[in-house]
Amino acid sequence: VSTQSTWGKKSSDNINSRLQLAVKSGKFFTGYLSALKSLRVGKARLIVIANNCPPLRKTEIEYYAMLAKTAVHHYSGNNIDLGTACGKMYATSVLSIIDPGDSDILNVAKE
Secondary structure, eight states, X not given: OHHHHHHHHHHHHHHXXXXXXXXXXXXXXXXXXXXXXXXXXXXXXXXXXXXXXXXXXXXXXXXXXXXXXXXXXXXXXXXXXXXXXTTXXXXXXXXXXXXXXXOOHHHHHHO
């Protein structure tokens, strides 16, 4: 059982490091309205949703992402953890990655 929890922690560390690299070297938007706008325009490549995002909001974002054929990653942490992983001092429940930069986060999110 301890190896399973270690693997889960390693997986979250993996996505956090890739997320930090994408934030440093690429382009992204934080926030629900910005994510919807980037999905409607067709610029979003990946949507990251925190685990405590309200269900109606989460469903709406998933629906827009399905229409835009954009990948969605459900982040294992809450909105405070997602904001911290982005290097921001505020909480964000939705993150839209426009350009991943040097990061290979798009490949990891598909797994």
